[in-house]
Amino acid sequence: RRLKLDFTERSKIATSPLASKLLKLMDQKGTTLCLAADLTSANEILELSELAGPHIAVLKIHVDIIEDFDLSFIQKLKQLSSKHKFYLMEDRKFGDIGNTASLQYEKGIYKIAEWADFITAHPVPGPSILDGLKYALRNVSDDRGIFLVTQMSSNGALTTETYVKASVTLSQDSNLVVGHVCQSNIFSDPGLIQLTPGVKLTQTSDNLGQQYNTPEVVVNAGADLVVVGRGITESPDKLSSILNYKNQLWAAYKNRISS
């Protein structure tokens, strides 16, 4: 049923306020693209965000790979996110005990809880990781959402069927969880969002275990929000790649809900 409903309908079912907003935004902007700006220079990320902003739903970064990070970068990114109406995701993949995850989310030099609309977290520690991440938000009034990294895209990933099932169960008890990072249609709740990485038109793998599929294949496998990184960042003509992925993904979504 999830795969047949449009995002606006699903936004009414979502229990997380931020999941609901993201679903609405995807329909309003006509895009399911989550750009993985895996670049190590703050200015390069800002330039790419300015270019891609009107065409993406989410900008995903790995803040700890930026060589010239400071909090002014975050301020500028926030300005771009409100100017072009996209959400920010820090793909931190938290994976420790609740207390440590809480400190990593709130403290240190990145202060992720202050600015990231969405984060990713591994379910491997069990329910306490969600308690820890929630605790770090005790002074934050903005909406926040967590994607559980339930099934990985890499070759030989240890996210086996039992693990996947347990993660889906874990997500049912928390309204902070907005969806799953996964490769296939593993949950039925239409209020949750499937975030799928491993998408590239010109390659089926990289040299370090990443595995790629096409936009059409992942959308038919349940992907709602779709991560594209090097397919865009390494393209000689970035804007045309952004538009190409955006359009192919949107056509596949429209086709999925109508067929």
Ligand code: 6AU
């Ligand atoms: O398109 P790429 O291969 O250049 O980038 C894929 C992006 C990277 C990964 O850290 C991330 O997606 N990713 C994730 C996420 C989103 O959590 C999970 C996973 O299983 N595979 C994966 O590639 O930023």
